[in-house]
Amino acid sequence: MDIRQLSYFVAIAKTQNYSHAAKSLFVSQPALKQSISKMEDELNTQLFIYHNHRLHLTEIGKMLLERGEPLVQEFNQLVIDIQNKSKQEKQSLTIGVTFLTMLQFIDQISRFIRKNPSVDVRIVQEGSMKLQHLLVQEKIDIGILSFPQVEQNIIIDPIGINHSSYGACLVVTKDHPLASQKSATFKDIKDSNIVSLSENFALGELTKKRCRELGISNQIILIHDDFEILLHSLNKLNAVTILPKELEEFSCSINNIVWIPIQDVQSQHKQGLAYCKNMAYNSLLVNQFIEAIKHQ
Numbered sequence: 248m249d250i251r252q253l254s255y256f257v258a259i260a261k262t263q264n265y266s267h268a269a270k271s272l273f274v275s276q277p278a279l280k281q282s283i284s285k286m287e288d289e290l291n292t293q294l295f296i297y298h299n300h301r302l303h304l305t306e307i308g309k310m311l312l313e314r315g316e317p318l319v320q321e322f323n324q325l326v327i328d329i330q331n332k333s334k335q336e337k338q339s340l341t342i343g344v345t346f347l348t349m350l351q352f353i354d355q356i357s358r359f360i361r362k363n364p365s366v367d368v369r370i371v372q373e374g375s376m377k378l379q380h381l382l383v384q385e386k387i388d389i390g391i392l393s394f395p396q397v398e399q400n401i402i403i404d405p406i407g408i409n410h411s412s413y414g415a416c417l418v419v420t421k422d423h424p425l426a427s428q429k430s431a432t433f434k435d436i437k438d439s440n441i442v443s444l445s446e447n448f449a450l451g452e453l454t455k456k457r458c459r460e461l462g463i464s465n466q467i468i469l470i471h472d473d474f475e476i477l478l479h480s481l482n483k484l485n486a487v488t489i490l491p492k493e494l495e496e497f498s499c500s501i502n503n504i505v506w507i508p509i510q511d512v513q514s515q516h517k518q519g520l521a522y523c524k525n526m527a528y529n530s531l532l533v534n535q536f537i538e539a540i541k542h543q
Contacts, residue, residue: 248286248289248290250318250319250322251282252282252285252286253315253318253319254272254319254322254323255268255272255274255279255282255283256282256283256286256294256311256312256315257312257315257316257319258271258272259279259283259295259302260295260302260304260308260312263301263302263303264301264302265279265280265302283295290307292305292307293305293307293308294307294308294311295308337365337366337367338365338366338367338532339366339367339368339369340366340367340368340369340388340389340532340533340536341368341369341370341371341386341387341388341389342356342368342369342370342371342387342388342389342390342391342536343370343371343372343373343378343381343382343387343389343390343391343392343521344356344370344371344372344378344390344391344392345372345373345374345375345378345391345392345393345448346372346473346474346494347393347413347491347493347494348391348392348393348518349370349372349391350493350494350497351493352391352540355539355540356368356370356540358539359535359536359539359540362539363535366532371386371387373447373472374444374445374446374447374448374449374451374472375390375392375393375394375447375448375449376397376446376447376448376449376451376452377447377448378390378392378521379392379396379397379398379401379521380398382398382401382521382522382523383398383400383401383523385523388522388532388533389520389521389522389533389536389537390520390521390522391406391518391519391520391521391540392449392518392519392521393413393449393516393517393518393519394449394516394517394518394519395449396521400523400524400525401521401522401523401524402521402522402523402524403519403520403521404519404520404521404537405517405518405519406518406519406520406540406541413491413492413493413516413518414491414492414493414508414509414516415450415453415489415490415491415492415508415509415516416489416490416491416492416495416506416507416508416509417431417435417436417487417488417489417506417507417508417509418477418478418481418487418488418489418490418504418505418506418507419439419481419487419504419505419507420481420482420503420504420505421503421504421505422503423439423487423505425439425487425507426505426507428507429507429508430507430508430509430510431507431508431509431510432509432510432511433457433458433461433509433511434461434511436463436466436487437461437463437466439466439485439486439487440466440468440484440485440486440487441454441458441463441466441467441468441486441487441488442467442468442469442470442471442477442480442481442484442486442487442488443455443467443469443470443471443477443488443489444470444471444472444474444477444488444489444490445470445471445472447472448472449516450489450490450491450516451470453489454467454489455467468484468486469484469486474490474494474498475498475501477490478490478498478501478504479501481504482503489509490506491516492506492508520537520540520541522537
């Protein structure tokens with residue numbers, strides 16, 4: 248006699264009917280009858296007597312129900328507890344990316360997800376500065392973002408592969424006075440309207456800082472986190488913007504713009520994998536993700 252047979256017996260005893268028990272157990276009546284017959288053979292006793300269109304328990308059947316039902320209930324609860332525990336222990340990883348690093352590392356992230364089907368992966372897209380704050384607040388586990396580092400309680404490791412940095416560009420429309428220049432400086436935009444990434448982004452923070460130094464902060468007329476909105480606003484607002492050079496290939500649908508390298512700031516802005524210094528609570532999974540990004 249096993250737990251399945253015992254659970255069948257309990258269901259039949261409760262309903263006093265093979266048909267009703269079969270429906271509740273999602274098995275066929277012949278299967279139930281065969282299971283009870285096998286039990287009776289193994290126990291060498293009769294468990295049910297059929298009378299007045301109902302199944303009635305024999306004395307031994309009553310004893311088996313009294314002592315067997317708690318066993319079935321305990322076993323069912325054990326299964327439920329194990330399943331709940333398994334759900335609770337399922338690992339999760341929240342990855343922070345910028346719109347640039349998401350585009351650059353989508354293949355590596357996708358491969359990591361495919362190779363780790365038991366990991367619940369969530370992706371948060373924000374600017375590098377915002378992602379550093381989210382790391383400290385433990386709202387993300389790891390970020391793929393750019394320097395500079397503004398939070399002390401995090402570590403940013405250089406990625407060490409092709410997409411380890413990006414260049415800053417001045418983006419203007421083709422009919423803008425600066426469009427013919429091979430390179431530009433922040434001083435060149437002193438007479439232009441400026442649309443900028445927000446302070447959540449390293450370039451947004453840099454744009455704000457340099458405009459403040461040049462006394463042209465009032466010329467920033469639009470701040471937004473979506474680079475495509477900034478690009479589409481250039482013509483309508485007669486403005487310029489500062490964006491990563493690497494986004495040029497992803498903006499091919501916008502034809503009337505020119506990307507000009509900026510020379511008076513650090514030419515390449517480094518990117519890295521950022522995580523909290525005290526990431527021990529999830530360190531193994533974070534390290535696995537780091538290795539996947541660095542070596543794929």
